[in-house]
Amino acid sequence: MKILSWEDRFKKITNITDTKFLPFSDKIEIEEYIAKDLILKQRVILKLIKIDEDPDIKSLAQYLWHYEISLNQRASNNSKGNSLLKLLYAQRDEEKGVYVIVTEYSGPSLRDLLMDHDESEDSIFFNNFLRSSDKKKILWEAIYKLAEGLYALHFSGLLHRNISLDTIYFDNEAYQQGEKEIFKIGDFNWSIYLCSLSNVFTDDLSSELIKDNYHFFRAPECLPSTLLEFETSGETYQSDLFSLGLVISFLILGIEDIEKYTNSQLKDRPKLYEEIYLMLENFSGYPLEKEILLKLVCVDVEERFQNINDLMNRVRELLNIFKYNFIEESRLPINFNLERNSPLLRQISNILNINIDAILEEPDEFLSFEFRNCILFLTNDLKFPLYAKGFSGTYYKFGKAFKRSNLSQIRSFLPNQELNLELKTIQIGIIKEFYWLDREGSCPYSRWEEIFRNATSQIKELQIEKDPEIKKRERWLKTIKIIGNAEKEIEKKKILNYQCIYDSLNDETKRKNNKREVLIQVFDEEEKELFSNIINEAESGLFELLDTDNLFEPFKRKRVWKVIEITEGSRNNTQLILEGDIRNHEVPENGFIRSWDLKNTIFLLKRKRQIIQDLENNEYLLNAILNPASTHTYFEKYDKNNLVSFIYYTNPIFLLQGPPGTGKTYTATKLIKYSLQKDPFSRILIASKEHSALDDLL
Known part of the structure; x- marks a missing residue:
């Protein structure tokens, strides 16, 4: 059997090389193509890194090649990395003078789809997705899968560093099949470039190369503070979250003038970030949805999600709101054979005792009689995922019409003869009226596509049966969680209610050496005794004043106060005089007090x-x-x-x-x-x- 060379196996289709998205493009010759893999029979991304005679550049090219392979292997080993474009093939071809890397191709980037309104199949399905009534649920399921992909990277100790509309791709096949991974993360070029450079290059070369990757979706802390006129802290895992948040914001807000942002100058970035933040504040979505978006794109790193797990936990809560996707529709098109010898028409004619010619002449009249206010239920068949019981008592199953995702075909059946067909009691939707439509004619937009997507997605979830080993793991994890929650509740009791009586912020006579005083009181007898114990055990004497009793709320220096004096107030309440920096955050009138000494304990939790x-x-x-x-x-x-x-x-x-x-x-x-x-x-x-x-x- 002849083994194909990489040139024979991967046939180039389109050159997609764009030097502004490729690191070291002025040092190394790198080419990217959409190609056809003749073995796997699918489209792929073919990257060719040219080997240079200069030893330094050759070493750099080898580094890029090695590291991209290593990154893909690390991330792919994580079970949550399904939304990452996978490495398929790699080879060092000395004879041709290239390093070869082949990765999956899922479809066009979000930027291409949002800016180019062409009539391609990808654009049609993407626009159908944007118009669908369950867009919100599909989008957040896809966002959760993107977060899982980011988790796979971060869990492996890697940052993507280049998440943008150009590096997230739409997979229309996954969308049609009801999969949740309709977006894929790719292009790890800058992850390679920005990681471990100090081991390879001088600081001068690093600085020269990094400046080329200051695109709009980069987090503010990654940009030069001299240009932004505020101090920047350098990139962390939270930087990837900011970039992801901007991408999601463009999708949810439907921002049209994309180039206004992507072509902006560095000095204009703070104003544009604030502009998007204000748009999200005025966004009329679910409160939790709004909260997630604002915590993603907050310029202040301390106010952002601390890690990818915090984001995933909140998105899971949001998805529980969208869990039951019942669709109501007034009118939908349907198709069945209008021929005299059609088995369906003969059966209907016998059951309803009407002439076949009457159905042939007025199919809508028959549909109006048989299917008024029709409830669609779930089956276990991906080809015919829905069924309904007509007014006559006849059972019908519904599936996509051939090559028509927005049209349904129906077939009658007898439940006792369909041994492999399970009829579930799960309701997917209610349709007030059907009308007949020729399969060969033009078909207007309808909601069949999203109805079938919802149905197939639920069938796939129901088909996952849990074996005894999975149940054992779930019980073990549940036990560990119960213990963890018990520890959490014990520590949470140490976060107490308080009421602020006085704040010297606006009292000029009390402001000394940039210090500020507040007077608070702790309420009932039980809390008074507990707080007395906390005071006695406190080593630092420092406390935070919060607006939440969330145990895992990040500790922040601008909320820290030192106890100066403890007194007995009226009604036997404990009163505290606290001193802090004049620049401390605003003190909530009614809030929660937490000892700074809990920091290590909460970190362990x-x-x-x-x-x-x-x-x-x-x-x-x-x-x-x-x-x-x-x-x-x-x-x-x-x-x-x-x-x-x-x-x-x-x-x-x-x-x-x-x-x-x-x-x-x-x-x-x-x-x-x-x-x-x-x-x-x-x-x-x-x-x-x-x-x-x-x-x-x-």
Whole structure:
């Protein structure tokens, strides 16, 4: 069997090279194409990184190639990485002088779809999505999947750093099939470019290259403070969240003048960010939806979501609001064969005792009689996902008309003869009236497409049966969560209500050395006693004044106050005089007081919560804990090379156990060498309980 070369396997279709989206484009020749994979028979993205004779540039090209492969492998090993465009193929072709990388192609970018209103199939389905009545539910399900993809990156210790309308793509096939991953994240060029540069290049070269990636969707803290006229902190995981938030805002707000923002000057960015923030404040969506968007695009990093898990938790809450998507529609088109020998017409004629000619002449009259206020129920068949019972008692199943996503065909059936067809009691919608439409004629926009999407999506969810192992894992995780919640409730009792009696902010006579005083009182006897214990145990004497009793509310220096004096107020209430910085946040009139000493405890609780979420999202790790035998592979002594490779490609954890002299240290040495061969710029931490073990290894 002949093995195809990469040139024979991947046939170029369209050159999509755009140097402004490619790092080092002035140093290295990089080309990108949409190509056809003749083996997988699908479209792909083909990237060619040219090998230069200059040793420095050649080293840089190799770094780009190695790191993109490494990034894709790390992210793909996470079960939540389905919304990331996957690596399909990689090769170093010295003869042709190129490094080859091939990744999935899902469809056009959001920017292309929002700006180019053409008649392509992708544009038609994207516009149908934007017009659909359940757009909100579909969109937030897709956003949750994008967040999962970002989680896969962040969990692997990686930042995307280039999320924008140009790097998120619309998958119209996934949309048609009722999948939730209708958006895909791609283009990891700048992730490669911005990570670990200090190991490869001088600061001058790094600065020269970074300036080319100051696009509009970059978070404010990533931009130069000298140009923005405010201090910037540098990028973090929260920077990716800001970029994602802007992309979502463009979709939800329907911003049309995209170029006004994408072509803006750096000095205009703060004003434009504020403009979008104000649009979201005036947005008339669900309160929780609005809250999520505002926390994503807030310029102040402290006010933003702290990590991707915080975002996912809030989106899950929002999706619970959209869970039941029942559609009501007044009138929809339907199709069935209008022929004298049609089995459906013969059956209807016999049941209703009417002449076939009458149905042929006036099909709408028959539909009006049989299907008025018709309730559609779910089946288990993806081809015919809906059924209904007509006025005559006849059962009908509904499916997409051939090559017509906005038209339904119907077939009659007898339930006792359709042994594999399950008739669910789940209602999908109610249609007041049907009218007959020729399948070959033009068909106006209808809601059939979204009705079928909703139905197929629910069928797929119902088809996922839980085996005993899954139930065991769920029970174990539930127990861990109960323990975590109990610990959380114990600590939450230490956050107490207070009432602010006096604030010296507006009292010029009381302002000394940029300090500010407030007087608060803690209410009932029970809280008074608890607060007395907290005061006695407090080491720092510092407290925060909050407007929420959320235990996991981030700690912020601009909310910190020091206790100066404790007195007994009227009605036996405890009163506190607190001192803080004049620039501290506004003090809520009725709020909550929290000891700064809780910071470490709450950090540990957050870590516990994070571990539980990581276990939920990582099947391999969960199996390794609950069922180790299912994840262990045993190797003979002579098979160490395969073991090293197996360990390298196993994420996130691998446990190697054995008695002295079996080769654990030898295997660790080989693993380090293998890792550096695969990625010369890997950062490897070696930890040991004893120095002697490290000496043996090194």
